Amino acid sequence: MDNLQIGRHISGQFNEDLERVINNVMHMGGLVEKQLTDALIAVGQSDVDLAKQVLSNDYQINAYEVSIDDECTRIIAKRQPAAGDLRLIMAVVKTIADLERIGDEAEKIAKVALESFSSSQQDLLVNLDNLGRRVLEFLQASLDAFTRMDCETAIKIHQMDDKINREYEALMRQLMTYMMEDPRSIPQVMTVIWSARALERIGDRCQNICEYIIYFVKGKVVRHTTAEDMKNL
Amino acid sequence: MDNLQIGRHISGQFNEDLERVINNVMHMGGLVEKQLTDALIAVGQSDVDLAKQVLSNDYQINAYEVSIDDECTRIIAKRQPAAGDLRLIMAVVKTIADLERIGDEAEKIAKVALESFSSSQQDLLVNLDNLGRRVLEFLQASLDAFTRMDCETAIKIHQMDDKINREYEALMRQLMTYMMEDPRSIPQVMTVIWSARALERIGDRCQNICEYIIYFVKGKVVRHTTAEDMKNL
Numbered sequence: 001m002d003n004l005q006i007g008r009h010i011s012g013q014f015n016e017d018l019e020r021v022i023n024n025v026m027h028m029g030g031l032v033e034k035q036l037t038d039a040l041i042a043v044g045q046s047d048v049d050l051a052k053q054v055l056s057n058d059y060q061i062n063a064y065e066v067s068i069d070d071e072c073t074r075i076i077a078k079r080q081p082a083a084g085d086l087r088l089i090m091a092v093v094k095t096i097a098d099l100e101r102i103g104d105e106a107e108k109i110a111k112v113a114l115e116s117f118s119s120s121q122q123d124l125l126v127n128l129d130n131l132g133r134r135v136l137e138f139l140q141a142s143l144d145a146f147t148r149m150d151c152e153t154a155i156k157i158h159q160m161d162d163k164i165n166r167e168y169e170a171l172m173r174q175l176m177t178y179m180m181e182d183p184r185s186i187p188q189v190m191t192v193i194w195s196a197r198a199l200e201r202i203g204d205r206c207q208n209i210c211e212y213i214i215y216f217v218k219g220k221v222v223r224h225t226t227a228e229d230m231k232n233l
Numbered sequence: 234m235d236n237l238q239i240g241r242h243i244s245g246q247f248n249e250d251l252e253r254v255i256n257n258v259m260h261m262g263g264l265v266e267k268q269l270t271d272a273l274i275a276v277g278q279s280d281v282d283l284a285k286q287v288l289s290n291d292y293q294i295n296a297y298e299v300s301i302d303d304e305c306t307r308i309i310a311k312r313q314p315a316a317g318d319l320r321l322i323m324a325v326v327k328t329i330a331d332l333e334r335i336g337d338e339a340e341k342i343a344k345v346a347l348e349s350f351s352s353s354q355q356d357l358l359v360n361l362d363n364l365g366r367r368v369l370e371f372l373q374a375s376l377d378a379f380t381r382m383d384c385e386t387a388i389k390i391h392q393m394d395d396k397i398n399r400e401y402e403a404l405m406r407q408l409m410t411y412m413m414e415d416p417r418s419i420p421q422v423m424t425v426i427w428s429a430r431a432l433e434r435i436g437d438r439c440q441n442i443c444e445y446i447i448y449f450v451k452g453k454v455v456r457h458t459t460a461e462d463m464k465n466l
Contacts, residue, residue, distance in 0.1 A: 059457070062456070062457045063457075065456070066454045066456065066457070069454065070454070073319060073320070073323060076309060076319060077314075077315045077316065077319055080313040081310075082310045083310065086306060086309060086310055087306070090306060090326070093323070093326070094330070097327070097330075176419055176420065176423060179412065179416065179419055180416045180417070180419050181416075183412065183413045183414075183416045184413070186409055186412050186413050187409060190409060197430075221299045221302065221303070223295070223298070223299065224292070224295045224296075224299070
């Protein structure tokens with residue numbers, strides 16, 4: 001982790017506590033990234049074992065959330081941080097909540113690998129995989145920006161979600177058409193629909209993480225700000 | 234608001250600040266409850282105007298979230314609360330995030346009223362309405378428990394979500410069958426599916442609010458605790 005960037009923002013005395021917390025967030029983020037990667041591989045390769053592994057690993061992410069959250073409350077009570085320090089801790093508390101939910105969504109995606117698809121349905125999985133790759137990129141970029149508390153990057157990648165939403169909408173239309181043409185496929189296609197939805201939700205949560213970075217660095221809540229206004233921050 | 238209950242938990246000096254925050258959460262909660270109620274009425278009565286009103290009112294909920302969140306950070310920085318006081322503020326920060334998202338889900342539900350349904354499709358809306366009423370009850374009970382910081386009630390109503398999930402699964406099966414029997418109805422039915430999903434998500438978020446109440450009163454994170462273990466708290 002590049003502690004220099006973080007170090008610039010915080011006062012000396014919290015360094016050790018905060019570094020430990022940020023390191024834990026990084027570990028948790030790495031785990032979430034791995035879960036999403038594995039879920040996508042499991043779906044792409046119909047790998048039932050890998051899918052089951054994703055399902056059984058989720059508890060680790062949950063455990064991280066509980067322990068980091070606890071650590072943050074302890075730091076606030078013990079260190080009584082103000083201004084930037086406090087904003088950083090609040091940003092961490094919110095980020096880990098989103099990371100935990102991204103883990104839950106990865107589980108939902110992994111479940112698609114437990115379904116069996118006919119060869120003609122494989123097309124749908126290809127498009128799901130494309131959406132998945134784009135979302136995974138967004139997650140990686142968000143975690144990277146978080147590690148460096150890089151506000152410029154956060155503002156820039158924040159808009160990646162628009163592209164994800166457009167790709168998601170196109171996939172949805174394709175899936176609906178598929179169901180209308182072959183109603184017997186509806187149960188399978190619905191599984192793909194839930195995964196696509198899960199990916200779209202992950203995109204929203206990556207966007208949240210970008211917003212927490214901006215909040216920490218700029219001290220501004222941009223949750224309901226337009227893209228245009230965000231450029232002028 | 235019954236301040237006595239809150240008063241019992243907190244130390245004297247924060248009373249005024251905390252009371253103001255809790256009152257604002259109550260106002261926000263009332264607004265969210267009204268949005269969900271109106272969304273369900275709009276769907277039930279195909280009331281396009283009311284649906285549009287729900288869509289245009291959402292900004293008020295967002296504004297509450299931003300201002301309460303800001304107020305909470307200010308209180309932490311100014312008052313440097315410890316133990317129960319701090320847990321209460323952390324519970325508020327998390328609760329308003331969930332309330333804001335419940336507002337977003339209410340918007341999605343309202344959008345169903347903008348679709349037109351054939352008379353044979355009205356059956357689907359009746360079952361959606363039943364699920365909606367149950368979720369609205371859960372929201373009201375959760376907000377009520379939050380106002381009184383009533384941990385016993387929070388533990389008891391926490392399980393309402395299981396019932397909601399079962400009702401949601403049954404509705405989903407019905408909607409899938411409907412689509413398979415009449416593929417031309419797929420676009421309309423998908424709108425109902427998204428609303429049902431939104432209601433299911435609201436149930437999850439009400440469950441989160443119950444967990445924050447338990448966290449505040451008991452000092453324990455129960456997010457990943459089984460119903461059985463929760464009884465022994």
